[in-house]
Amino acid sequence: EAEVAQSPRYKITEKSQAVAFWCDPISGHATLYWYRQILGQGPELLVQFQDESVVDDSQLPKDRFSAERLKGVDSTLKIQPAELGDSAMYLCASRGLYNEQFFGPGTRLTVL
Amino acid sequence: AQSVTQPDIHITVSEGASLELRCNYSYGATPYLFWYVQSPGQGLQLLLKYFSGDTLVQGIKGFEAEFKRSQSSFNLRKPSVHWSDAAEYFCAVGPSGSARQLTFGSGTQLTVLP
Secondary structure: OOOOEEEOOEEEEOOOOOEEEEEEOOOOOOEEEEEEEOOOOOOEEEEEEEOOEEEEOOOOOOOOEEEEOOOOOOEEEEEOOOOHHHOEEEEEEEEOOOOOEEEOOOEEEEEO | OOEEEOOOOEEEEEOOOOEEEOOEEEOOOOOEEEEEEEOOOOOEEEEEEEOOOOOEEEOHHHOEEEEEHHHOEEEEEEOOOOHHHOEEEEEEEEEEOOOOEEEEOOOEEEEEEO
């Protein structure tokens, strides 16, 4: 069964350092999402791609976060510099035929 | 704007007991509705979805949900809970606007007692 891949699964970094997360969606899925999930809450959308284009990044803190999907397949989310408040689970998802979203296992980020 | 409310933050049931998790939504048209489950430290797994047709939908792991338009609800049920069902459950509604996004509820944490 096709799955969304993410790496790394866990990342510990010190504040002010740069971190990057990678996502490979289900093959053929044109729409890709990055979410941030704080413990005890639902996912909150950071950025949405349609192929290589950004559809919505209104909730992305652009002073420190960036996202790209250069060839319209895999995607990278970067934080520079990381802050203590960025500690969270970062989830990637891709969209299926009926608007269902398929999620990867996530990257748990801890900023010290 | 669309929204999802999961009124129960935390539910505790005994193993073998029946389960119902509540979800209420606000949406201007016929919604697409979803239930996801998340185990600790994991991503979200799709349990079931509704987009049209029969209002009672079956999902994986023995779960089902019923869409009730008059009540704007999409409650998740399971007749007999297993210890492995302990997890967090999220209801979601969509699509929203041209971007066709989902809106997630804040989740219900399920604890299963032996």
